[in-house]
Amino acid sequence: MTNSIDDLAKAKAFFVIGSNTTEQHPIIGAGMKRAVRKGATLIVADPRRIELARMAAIHLMHRPGSDIALLNGLCHVIIREDLHDKEFVANRTEGFEEMKALLEGYTPARVEEITGIPAADIQKAARLYAASRPAAILYSMGITQHASGHAAVMAVANLAMLCGNIGVEGGGVYPLRGQNNVQGACDMGCLPAVFPGYQQVANPEARIKFEKAWGVSLSDKPGLTVVEMMNAAHAGKLKAMYVMGENPLVTDPDLQHVEAGLKRLDFLAVQDIFFTETAALADVILPGNAFAEKQGTFTNTERRVQLVRRAVEPPGEAGSDWQIISAIAGRLAGDKASWEYDSPAAIMAEAAALTPQYAGISHERLEKGGIQWPCPSPDHPGTKILHVGQFSRGLGKFSAVEHIPPVEQTDAEYPLILTTGRRLQHYHSGSMTHRVAGLNTLLPEERMEIHPADASSLGLADGDMALIESRRGQVKSRVQLTERIKPGVVFMTFHFPETAVNLLTIAALDPVAKIPEYKVAAVRVKRAE
Amino acid sequence: MMTLTINGKRTEASGGAILDVAKANGIRIPTLCHHPALAPQGACRLCLVEVKGMRALQPACTFPVTEGMEVQTDSPKVRAARKFVLELLLSDHPQDCMTCEMCGNCALQDLIYEYGVKETPFAGDRHLYPLDDRDPFILRDMEKCIRCRRCIRACDEIQAVNAITMINRGFRSKVAAAFDTRLQDSNCVFCGQCISVCPTGALTEKDSHGLGRAWQIEKVTTICPYCGVGCTLDLNLRDGRVIKATSNWNDSVNRGVLCVKGRFGWQFLHNPDRLTRPLMRSSLWREISGTEGTPAKYDGFVETDWETALDTVADKLSAARTAYGPDAVGILASAKCTNEENYLVQKLARREIGTNNVDHCARL
Numbered sequence: 001m002t003n004s005i006d007d008l009a010k011a012k013a014f015f016v017i018g019s020n021t022t023e024q025h026p027i028i029g030a031g032m033k034r035a036v037r038k039g040a041t042l043i044v045a046d047p048r049r050i051e052l053a054r055m056a057a058i059h060l061m062h063r064p065g066s067d068i069a070l071l072n073g074l075c076h077v078i079i080r081e082d083l084h085d086k087e088f089v090a091n092r093t094e095g096f097e098e099m100k101a102l103l104e105g106y107t108p109a110r111v112e113e114i115t116g117i118p119a120a121d122i123q124k125a126a127r128l129y130a131a132s133r134p135a136a137i138l139y140s141m142g143i144t145q146h147a148s149g150h151a152a153v154m155a156v157a158n159l160a161m162l163c164g165n166i167g168v169e170g171g172g173v174y175p176l177r178g179q180n181n182v183q184g185a186c187d188m189g190c191l192p193a194v195f196p197g198y199q200q201v202a203n204p205e206a207r208i209k210f211e212k213a214w215g216v217s218l219s220d221k222p223g224l225t226v227v228e229m230m231n232a233a234h235a236g237k238l239k240a241m242y243v244m245g246e247n248p249l250v251t252d253p254d255l256q257h258v259e260a261g262l263k264r265l266d267f268l269a270v271q272d273i274f275f276t277e278t279a280a281l282a283d284v285i286l287p288g289n290a291f292a293e294k295q296g297t298f299t300n301t302e303r304r305v306q307l308v309r310r311a312v313e314p315p316g317e318a319g320s321d322w323q324i325i326s327a328i329a330g331r332l333a334g335d336k337a338s339w340e341y342d343s344p345a346a347i348m349a350e351a352a353a354l355t356p357q358y359a360g361i362s363h364e365r366l367e368k369g370g371i372q373w374p375c376p377s378p379d380h381p382g383t384k385i386l387h388v389g390q391f392s393r394g395l396g397k398f399s400a401v402e403h404i405p406p407v408e409q410t411d412a413e414y415p416l417i418l419t420t421g422r423r424l425q426h427y428h429s430g431s432m433t434h435r436v437a438g439l440n441t442l443l444p445e446e447r448m449e450i451h452p453a454d455a456s457s458l459g460l461a462d463g464d465m466a467l468i469e470s471r472r473g474q475v476k477s478r479v480q481l482t483e484r485i486k487p488g489v490v491f492m493t494f495h496f497p498e499t500a501v502n503l504l505t506i507a508a509l510d511p512v513a514k515i516p517e518y519k520v521a522a523v524r525v526k527r528a529e
Numbered sequence: 530m531m532t533l534t535i536n537g538k539r540t541e542a543s544g545g546a547i548l549d550v551a552k553a554n555g556i557r558i559p560t561l562c563h564h565p566a567l568a569p570q571g572a573c574r575l576c577l578v579e580v581k582g583m584r585a586l587q588p589a590c591t592f593p594v595t596e597g598m599e600v601q602t603d604s605p606k607v608r609a610a611r612k613f614v615l616e617l618l619l620s621d622h623p624q625d626c627m628t629c630e631m632c633g634n635c636a637l638q639d640l641i642y643e644y645g646v647k648e649t650p651f652a653g654d655r656h657l658y659p660l661d662d663r664d665p666f667i668l669r670d671m672e673k674c675i676r677c678r679r680c681i682r683a684c685d686e687i688q689a690v691n692a693i694t695m696i697n698r699g700f701r702s703k704v705a706a707a708f709d710t711r712l713q714d715s716n717c718v719f720c721g722q723c724i725s726v727c728p729t730g731a732l733t734e735k736d737s738h739g740l741g742r743a744w745q746i747e748k749v750t751t752i753c754p755y756c757g758v759g760c761t762l763d764l765n766l767r768d769g770r771v772i773k774a775t776s777n778w779n780d781s782v783n784r785g786v787l788c789v790k791g792r793f794g795w796q797f798l799h800n801p802d803r804l805t806r807p808l809m810r811s812s813l814w815r816e817i818s819g820t821e822g823t824p825a826k827y828d829g830f831v832e833t834d835w836e837t838a839l840d841t842v843a844d845k846l847s848a849a850r851t852a853y854g855p856d857a858v859g860i861l862a863s864a865k866c867t868n869e870e871n872y873l874v875q876k877l878a879r880r881e882i883g884t885n886n887v888d889h890c891a892r893l
Contacts, residue, residue: 005758005782026720026788027758033689145892177757179864181871182891188871190862190889196872201885214880219855223878223885226892229859238859238886240849242842244874245863251893267845274802275827283813284842285830287804291754292764292771292795296867298752300759300782308867311749311764312771312798316805319835321866325873327835331843332881347869370759370781424718427755427790428890435797438665438736439789442713515892 002386003136003172004302004372008032010170013041013132015125017156018067018142018519022051023424025176025301028138041132043125045070046142047419048449048491049484058125061486062115064419065406065520067143070122071155072403073111075162076103077126084130085164092391093161095398102400114403116486130163134171141178141421145518148404149510161396167388177301179428180291184299187358187373188351192223197355213354225514226252227507233261240267242328244321245288249277250429250497253505253516254472271324274431277497287318294321296344297366299373303383305361306370322347406520407508410488414470414522416454417489418504426495433495446499447480449491450525455481458525465528468492470521473503476528490525531596536603547589547600548576558602559611559640562677563590564726566778566785567686573677574614575640578602586610612644620651622729623672629730634743636728637675654700663711666719666735666793674704674731680723687786692717704731719789725775734773736796741767750777753791754865758782760791771795807838817841846882855883862889 008014008031022029029052036042036055044053045060045067053059062070078084079100089096108119115122129135137160143152156173157166165171177183189196199206202220211218224232226248232238234257241262252258262268262281270282273290293314299305314320322344330336341347345363352358357373360380365371371382386392410417425443426433433439448466460466462481467474468490477492477499485491492501508517530541535551542550546569551558562573569590577586581599586607589600601607619641626632661669678695681704685691692715696705706715713719724732748763760783765773774795778785808830814822822831833841849857860878862871871889878887 022718025756025758026718027760027783027786030688030690030720030786034686037689179757179890180752180754180759181866181868182757182864182889184868185862185864185866185871185889186891188862188868189875190871190887191891192885192888195879196875201879210879214876216880218879219883219885221856221885223856223887224859226861226888226890229861229886229888232859237857239853239857240846241859241861242846243861244870245865246861246890248861248890251890266849269842269845273804274797274800275804279804280827282808283810283845284833284838285804285808286838286842287807290798290803291865292749292751292798294867296869298759299868300752301757302759302782304759304782305868306752306759306761306782309749309751311751311766312769315799315803317807317835318803318805321870322873324839325870325877327839328843328846329873329877329881331839332847332877344867344869347872351868351872425789427794432754432797433790433794435800435802436790436794437796438719438793441665442719442789513892518893 001172001174001176001302002166003169003174004384005031007169007172007385008136009035011035011040011134011136012170013043013129013135015043015045015129015135015137015159016052017045017071017137017139018144019138019140019176020046020048020050020421021138021176024140024178024422026424028176032138041128043128047486047489057128058121060115060117060121060125062117063486064417064489065146066115066403067146067152068148068155068401069106069111069114069403070117071152071159072103072106072401073108073115073122074126074129075099075159076106076111077108077123078130078162079103081127083127084162088164089162092166093396093398095400099158099398099400102402129159133163133165134168135163135165136170136172136174137165138174138176140176142519144175144513144515146515146520147407147508147510147517149515150513151399151401151404154399154401157396158398161398166391166396167385169385172385180300181298183301183303184297184305187299187355192225195354196351197357210354227509227514227516230258230261233265236264239265241265242269242271243278244271244325247276247278247429247431249281250500250502251494253502253518254507255500255503256473257507271321272431273318274435276429276431286324287316288321288324289314289318293318296322297348297363302372304370304372305358305366307363307366407517408471408506408520408522410522414524416523416525418468418470418501418521418523419489419491419519420494420501420505421491422493422495426493428495429497430495446477446492446496448477449482449485450479451483451485451487451489452481453487454490455479459527460525466525467528468504468523468525470504470506470523472506475499475501475503490523531594533594533596533598533600535600542594545594547578547587547592547594550594551589551600551602556602558589559643560590561636561640561675561728562679564679567679567682567726570678570682573675575611577607577610579604579607608644612646615641615644615646616649616651618675619646620649620653621655622675629673630733630738630742631730632742635730662735664713666789667712667721667724668733668735668738670731670733671703673729675729676702676704677728678704679726679728680704680732683722683726688718688720688722690716690718690720693723719793720787721789721792722786725785734793736793737773740772741765746772748775750780753787755790755794760787762787762791764795771798806832807835809833809838809841813841850882856886858882858884859886862887864890
């Protein structure tokens with residue numbers, strides 16, 4: 001996120017696209033609702049009438065997979081009506097003319113065709129966003145989980161820069177991070193192309209730095225992402241996997257393919273707190289610790305590194321995850337001493353020395369409260385807002401990005417769009433939340449959302465069991481008839497292994513970000529007898 | 530700035546309510562309906578003070594200070610009025626502090642103690658409501674409600690949900706969801722913010738009942754394990770187990786606000802399904818040890834010891850690397866795990882295996 005959570009109270013307007021904030025980031029969602037009640041303008045773009053849509057000045061119910069067209073359309077109107085921040089564009093950015101030329105093709109009429117949103121609403125939304133400054137844009141997986149995800153992110157940045165909403169309090173772009181420490185896992189280099197601190201493995205300078213620190217020579221070849229690993233396993237090229245605290249057999253796209261891949265491995269080790277679906281396929285299962293048993297840090301969506309404190313002892317012989325990893329690594333190194341750390345604080349000290357954004361961060365400092373990176377030195381207070389006065393790269397770059405349709409289109413055989421997400425009461429594959437009785441009472445099972453118009457033509461009544469099929473698999477689920485969902489679109493979560501929606505999703509990847517297109521798959525639905 | 534006198538002591542203030550100015554000067558005025566995170570209400574009449582020149586006593590939480598004002602916060606007249614209010618409250622409140630979940634953490638109990646209200650002179654109708662346990666997480670004992678409206682205001686002002694309000698009029702008025710339905714049939718999101726502001730035992734954490742009271746609890750401050758907002762949680766512990774999660778109004782990020790998973794989603798920690806011993810696929814165990822081993826509770830697995838488990842993992846990863854090259858090994862780190870653990874995992878992949886095949890669920 002360019003800005004901070006506290007900053008949201010200073011925004012005059014919010015544009016929420018592809019984020020069901022009140023369910024997925026409830027505390028931020030509540031903050032936004034408070035601000036809207038005090039007069040801030042809210043614009044929502046989502047194929048579902050999410051809770052925020054009820055208090056929005058306008059709700060754009062666009063077709064899944066048409067985000068870029070919509071964002072381009074908004075920029076088109078803003079430029080055409082001369083509503084953009086010309087000073088910001090002139091002084092802080094580059095690439096404007098090129099983008100402007102491309103945007104000429106995104107007239108409200110054409111965008112209406114692609115998105116299904118009336119042209120007048122596109123114009124109204126553009127004027128609302130441009131008229132309220134500072135304005136914040138909030139998005140999440142609704143923008144990114146597409147085969148065109150990275151281009152959609154650029155389209156979001158275009159809109160923010162166009163109105164001078166970068167580097168200012170109350171403005172900014174908020175890509176809301178989903179997991180408690182997804183920001184930190186990325187920061188720490190658990191990505192196939194980068195070392196900690198986003199230093200490229202292919203960059204010789206970065207590699208030399210880590211080779212020196214770790215005393216070995218390192219591979220310069222970017223590795224495989226999760227989905228690519230599953231493909232490589234399926235193809236017999238990946239032979240062994242070590243999985244720490246993940247459940248790909250529920251959360252990855254195209255599960256039949258994933259299962260076949262994992263089964264083909266010579267060896268699979270899983271480190272987890274529960275016997276998950278993935279663990280069931282493992283050769284060795286190592287019991288780890290839950291958050292309350294850990295000492296360490298999580299980094300939240302606003303880049304704030306915060307101390308996690310051990311509150312309770314782990315059950316039975318469950319081991320500290322950092323000690324488990326050290327023990328295995330020490331054996332692999334043939335030198336256990338080289339992997340002996342005194343404490344998680346000592347690990348952070350090593351990581352911080354190699355990660356420029358974390359250079360000034362230590363557990364000792366964090367005892368007094370969280371710190372937002374970049375924090376380059378021990379006396380640096382941390383950074384609340386990015387790109388103030390100047391972008392990290394110098395000038396902010398407008399990107400001319402074209403609308404790219406989803407990989408899988410609906411047709412006569414598979415006429416409905418399936419889009420997926422999460423709900424408030426459960427979390428991801430549910431290995432934690434399914435073990436909280438009250439959450440199961442509140443949301444005991446999956447109910448696929450379908451518009452009454454679609455349901456009636458299929459002979460489905462509320463609560464009926466339906467069979468949902470895609471080209472990759474089939475799932476049975478009860479249906480919920482609701483006008484919350486756009487006609488022609490159905491919605492399911494991936495919380496419940498018994499209605500594993502990822503049997504249906506497509507593993508089509510964005511070419512740059514390698515993110516799967518969870519948000520659009522073509523399906524057909526019929527009554528399950 | 531204006532000058533005023535509180536309890537004969539001259540002080541300066543730039544404005545605000547009497548309650549705020551008194552607090553800034555170290556003078557405690559008792560309150561029940563007031564909460565620092567909520568707008569003043571002036572409902573409970575506990576904070577009544579004497580303002581010179583005013584005929585009636587005034588509520589300190591809503592009455593603004595003015596130039597030259599003279600205030601008495603603890604005069605006999607004020608104390609008598611507060612005692613009267615407490616006697617009225619007690620006349621319609623169960624006296625079951627011995628078994629009440631909030632004993633020791635109850636604003637009403639503290640004031641009854643402070644003002645020495647042993648019994649109430651007022652007899653009359655009592656609110657007699659059955660315990661409302663129709664919902665998960667939130668237990669409602671409306672006999673203990675003092676109608677301070679803190680819960681209603683938290684639901685409105687903090688969460689902007691407005692699931693609960695005052696229904697009925699007069700003596701029959703009651704905090705409830707519309708038509709007094711279950712909360713789960715209303716638009717309640719079960720954030721439990723209402724519990725966090727309730728000054729008595731009217732609203733409490735259902736799953737924590739009987740597990741420990743304020744003075745028996747130790748709190749450890751940590752970070753919520755669910756979404757990326759990173760709310761600060763206080764895990765409430767007794768005998769080494771989590772019995773409740775609360776939050777602190779002064780913490781950064783969430784500032785005392787939590788959602789349903791953050792406040793109530795901790796039970797998985799002590800679930801009997803937790804993995805407690807390393808496990809190995811039975812066929813692999815046979816291959817390594819030549820014995821049948823101790824069956825685990827999961828089909829096809831036996832229990833093993835840490836040394837064997839760690840040796841086996843290292844041997845197998847090493848074997849795959851030797852036979853097929855480092856890029857035949859893939860490592861998945863976790864967005865649920867700490868920075869320190871994730872740093873080590875990618876270091877293991879890169880330094881010991883020699884591959885950049887390390888990723889996690891960032892895209893999922």
